Amino acid sequence: MTALAVPRVPSRFLPVIATFVVFVLTFGAGSVRYEGFASGQIVANLFIDNAFLVVLAVGMTFVILTGGIDLSVGAVVALATMIAAATLRAGWPAWLTILAVLGTGSVLGLGMGLMIHKLRVQPFIATLAGMFLARGLCFVISEESLSIKDPVFRAVATETIELPGEVTITYSVLIALAVVGIAAYVLHLTRFGRSVYAVGGSESSATLMGLATGRVKVGVYVISGFCSALGGLLFSFYMLSGYSLHAVGLELDAIAAVVVGGTLLSGGVGYVVGSVVGVLVLGTVQTIISFEGTLSSWWTKIVIGVLLLAFIALQRLIVHRQRDL
Amino acid sequence: MTEPLTAAQPQPLVDLRGMSVEFPGVKALREVDFRLFPGEVHALMGENGAGKSTLIKALTGVHAPSAGRITLDGAPVSFTGPAQAQAAGISTVYQEVNLCPNLSVAENILLGREPRRLGAINGRAMRARAARLLGRMGLTIDPASALGNHPIAIRQLVAIARAVAVDARVLILDEPTSSLDTDEVDELFRIIRVLRDDGVAVLFVTHFLEQVFAISDRVTVLRNGSRVGEYDTARLTRIELVSAMIGRELGALAEVERRTGDRHAAPTPLLRAQGLGRTGAIAPFDLDLHAGEVVGLAGLLGSGRTELARLLFGADRADTGRLLLDGRPLRLRSPRAAIARGIAFSSEDRKAEGLVTDLTVRDNMILALQAARGWARQVPRRTADELVATYVERLDIRPADPDAVVATLSGGNQQKVLLARWLITRPRLLILDEPTRGIDVGAKAQLQRVIADLAAEGMAVLFVSAELEEVVRISDRIVVLRDRHKVAELSGAGAGVDEVLELIASGRTTAEVGGR
Known part of the structure; x- marks a missing residue:
């Protein structure tokens, strides 16, 4: 029995590869149909327009890898824009504002994580409560939209970086890519990261293996809270305003990106890179629809819905095949 | 029945005295004594509900005992969870393999103890160390392969590799053979003997009599949460073991009126099975069941x-x-x-x-x-x-x-x-x-x-x-x-x-x- 050689099935990479193929196909379709679509700047714009979503999807990937879910991220983004706008208006220096926003997001995440771990509340319920709380706090700060006039924020928002080939990107893109890189490092090369996968694979096994499952479960929500706050900052660079009704439903876009990126909702399987490609797919669909011009932007939602269904069906197939082994 | 073992022996590695565990409405374990010596394979026997799993869980800190004490190597200990027990050198392999099928074999063996360089997990060193551990057990599987791609028997052996990777002094195997076939059991036993000869104390739970006689040096039998006795396997006969497990009730049961079989059974049985059987479950059998019987x-x-x-x-x-x-x-x-x-x-x-x-x-x-x-x-x-x-x-x-x-x-x-x-x-x-x-x-x-x-x-x-x-x-x-x-x-x-x-x-x- 020791001679049992199991061929290394790359099936765990299959969903990510499939997502990448879908991205190439949709982008290719756009290029064939519209002139000027296949340019470096369009790709760069995908990142510029979705930098905040990339950061949210990274945080969400941590949570979903443990088998959890975080519904609060959209509301935390809105809260982050409100806190930023309100504190800047009150004359805080930009660095203090940024610290306050990131701190608030992390504390909210910590609270939800503790609720989930200590009180054994379902992640769905705990983060739903967090979502209402964050959204409610926005209205406490102000019901109006507050514009941001801080020079630092304005500078970060408008300045661009030249890349070879006359492609420009914003600082937000750099921040988002840095977050992706750090997340990949943490997930694959630290004990914390591997424990995230272990908890998602089998929480009871992870506990019996002597891993700090409690710290992991709380930790992922802190990370998601931090990423939501950071995503909120990027969003406020993008919009240059704080508003209670910013980012409504954004949590669902983040979840969709993660799932389309090949992460199993049941946890334990998935890659941050997949989530990034998932965001790119969503962004490409949106770009195509805006190029089309006559189509309602709601078509984006329809296409994303179809893609979600297709990817969940694909995951089912793969999971079944692994069980049959 | 064989005399309980009293011969003078070196100090036991694990010594449980008067362990009791209670759940609401049930006394799962009543004042059980249990000893485990280094370099022995000790079988723990008993029917369903006898308290085998409870004893193991009390030892590894999963259940808090309501009475009794544990000494490890002469020093009193009390664990609040498997992680603590593991740190003290007590590793457990459960019946259902408690590993993560989504991770690689090497990770499953070394998770939580991965070799690191500058804070980052060193994948190559980890795979090499896993390969060495597997090699010591005579296994040649790719440490980089996903655990989920291997059959249950291999996963079980990987679980044992993980258990011994901590330099376990006590290895608890909770019904490890229930899903293995004969060759796989032989393989497992070979590995158990290697570990025993290294001085590991192995606690082996099974309900297969054959395996007890094949591998164990001593046997402790539990019944209804109480210890029936501790025996030397070499001096124990099969029938003595069975009667210890299911034989005489220790406490006096209220006498139920003994019914004699003199009632006239109806000529046609209510339910009659003729050659009824199911592969892997029960060989074909005949059975008549009469009303009033x-x-x-x-x-x-x-x-x-x-x-x-x-x-x-x-x-x-x-x-x-x-x-x-x-x-x-x-x-x-x-x-x-x-x-x-x-x-x-x-x-x-x-x-x-x-x-x-x-x-x-x-x-x-x-x-x-x-x-x-x-x-x-x-x-x-x-x-x-x-x-x-x-x-x-x-x-x-x-x-x-x-x-x-x-x-x-x-x-x-x-x-x-x-x-x-x-x-x-x-x-x-x-x-x-x-x-x-x-x-x-x-x-x-x-x-x-x-x-x-x-x-x-x-x-x-x-x-x-x-x-x-x-x-x-x-x-x-x-x-x-x-x-x-x-x-x-x-x-x-x-x-x-x-x-x-x-x-x-x-x-x-x-x-x-x-x-x-």
Whole structure:
């Protein structure tokens, strides 16, 4: 029995590869149909327009890898824009504002994580409560939209970086890519990261293996809270305003990106890179629809819905095949 | 019976004294002493519910003992969880492999102890170390492959590799062989011997007698949460071991009126099985069940007791043979069909397969009757109340409150509620799978008396129990199972405990590993 050689099935990479193929196909379709679509700047714009979503999807990937879910991220983004706008208006220096926003997001995440771990509340319920709380706090700060006039924020928002080939990107893109890189490092090369996968694979096994499952479960929500706050900052660079009704439903876009990126909702399987490609797919669909011009932007939602269904069906197939082994 | 071991030996590595563990309503472990020496393989034996798992969990800090103390290497210890026990050198491999199938083999072995360089996990060093550990056990599997791609047997060995990777001094194997075939068991035993010779103390839980004699140096037998004894395997005979596991009840049971088999059984049996069997579960057997008769099923865990009962109820489909009800052929496609024909089955796992513990006593009792009537015809409240009141009184269910939530009842009373549920449907044949497991002596005697009364009223009863004395006491006939074969049928009047023990223990030469 020791001679049992199991061929290394790359099936765990299959969903990510499939997502990448879908991205190439949709982008290719756009290029064939519209002139000027296949340019470096369009790709760069995908990142510029979705930098905040990339950061949210990274945080969400941590949570979903443990088998959890975080519904609060959209509301935390809105809260982050409100806190930023309100504190800047009150004359805080930009660095203090940024610290306050990131701190608030992390504390909210910590609270939800503790609720989930200590009180054994379902992640769905705990983060739903967090979502209402964050959204409610926005209205406490102000019901109006507050514009941001801080020079630092304005500078970060408008300045661009030249890349070879006359492609420009914003600082937000750099921040988002840095977050992706750090997340990949943490997930694959630290004990914390591997424990995230272990908890998602089998929480009871992870506990019996002597891993700090409690710290992991709380930790992922802190990370998601931090990423939501950071995503909120990027969003406020993008919009240059704080508003209670910013980012409504954004949590669902983040979840969709993660799932389309090949992460199993049941946890334990998935890659941050997949989530990034998932965001790119969503962004490409949106770009195509805006190029089309006559189509309602709601078509984006329809296409994303179809893609979600297709990817969940694909995951089912793969999971079944692994069980049959 | 063999003398308990008293010979002077070096200091035990693990010494448990007077361990007691209590769960609501059940004393799972009563003042158990247990010793484990370095360099020995120690088998822990006992039937279902004897307290084997509880003992292990008390030792590894999963359950907090209500009394007793643990010493490790002479120093008193108390663990609050498996992680602490592991840090102290006590590693456990559970029956269900507790690993993460989504990670690689190497990660599963070293998770939490990965070699690191500058804070980052060093993948190459990790795979090399895993390969070395696997090599020491004689395994050549790719440490980088995903664990989920390997069969259960390999996963089990990976789990052992993980357990010894911590330099475990005590290795606990909780029924590691239940899903392995013969070659795989040999492989496992080879590895256990290697570890034992390295000075590891191995605690081995199994219910296969063969394996105990093949691998263990000493045996501790538990029954009903108490220690029956500690024996030297070399000086222990098979029959002594079996009788320690299922033989004489330690406490005195209230005497149930001994029924003699002199009643005239009806000429046609109520239910007759002819050559009924199912591959991997139970070999083809013949069995007649008459109205007004209690038939006992005796045999060890894994002998096919439950499997036989499930075939008669239609819970599993038979591959061969046929069933006759009142002399007419009967095809049972489902438990529903069986219930419709007056066959009731009370499962051995009352929590998972029987009671809805969050509902009240009344709701649980009415469940089967309501199911039989169909959802559209609700059982009238008054009828329900009357039925429930009758059975609460007759079975002496305490508290005598139909609105009590079942989860709050003791094990014995829960069992009575389950029994009442089936009695309300007025079955002609009642199959009881271990109805007395894990309940106290008084409740046991009560249940036995109720069963005897039911038979006297004309019900046919098939009684499955791990406790031989109980089977012998209340059965008119006893069917003996061994290794998934029916080996004998004895008339209860003539059968003694010793005779049945002999039948159960004799002639097991090859470890037949089932479940495939």
